[in-house]
Amino acid sequence: NKMNNLVKKLLDLNQLEFGNNRVNMEHFNLVDVICNYLSSAEILFKQKDVTLQMDLPDEVYVWADEYMVEEIFNNYLSNALNHIDGERIIRISLEQKADCVRVSVFNTGERIPEEDIDQIWDKFYKVDKARTREYGGSGVGLSIVKASMDLLGQNYGVENKEDGVEFFFELDTNNS
Numbered sequence: 207n208k209m210n211n212l213v214k215k216l217l218d219l220n221q222l223e224f225g226n227n228r229v230n231m232e233h234f235n236l237v238d239v240i241c242n243y244l245s246s247a248e249i250l251f252k253q254k255d256v257t258l259q260m261d262l263p264d265e266v267y268v269w270a271d272e273y274m275v276e277e278i279f280n281n282y283l284s285n286a287l288n289h290i291d292g293e294r295i296i297r298i299s300l301e302q303k304a305d306c307v308r309v310s311v312f313n314t315g316e317r318i319p320e321e322d323i324d325q326i327w328d329k330f331y332k333v334d335k336a337r338t339r340e341y342g343g344s345g346v347g348l349s350i351v352k353a354s355m356d357l358l359g360q361n362y363g364v365e366n367k368e369d370g371v372e373f374f375f376e377l378d379t380n381n382s
Contacts, residue, residue, distance in 0.1 A: 229271045236268045261299040268377040274354045281347035282311040282373045291315035310374045317366040327352040
């Protein structure tokens, strides 16, 4: 299963990096996509004894590729679950800006060393190799995020916070 997942991720990444992947821009409710995904991941939160905090409005319509957005959110949430520690809190929030919305996925736990921050988007890069091996991480998830966000032409990133790490991405709310 691990090998199949890795091969699938590498094929997806290859398609994204070489521009063979069609971006299917559509107008959809981002909150529905996030809530549906969180609902399907509920058992993972229970297994890892995670407190999920959400700051989501009822609806926010965006222009993007829904499949890509779900993959980006999936990769951020998987990272949060795999690196959670301390108070074991994951916080999902949406911040409305002028022409876009910022989606943030925060988890309590160890911060990313400053010397690694720029490299985490590189294929196969792992900050803590021993820990990554423990949960089966491949080092491909964040490179898929980077390739997807570059294709969408939108902002994304990571910020160390006092008690954890917050990953974010932005999506257009206007059709222009």
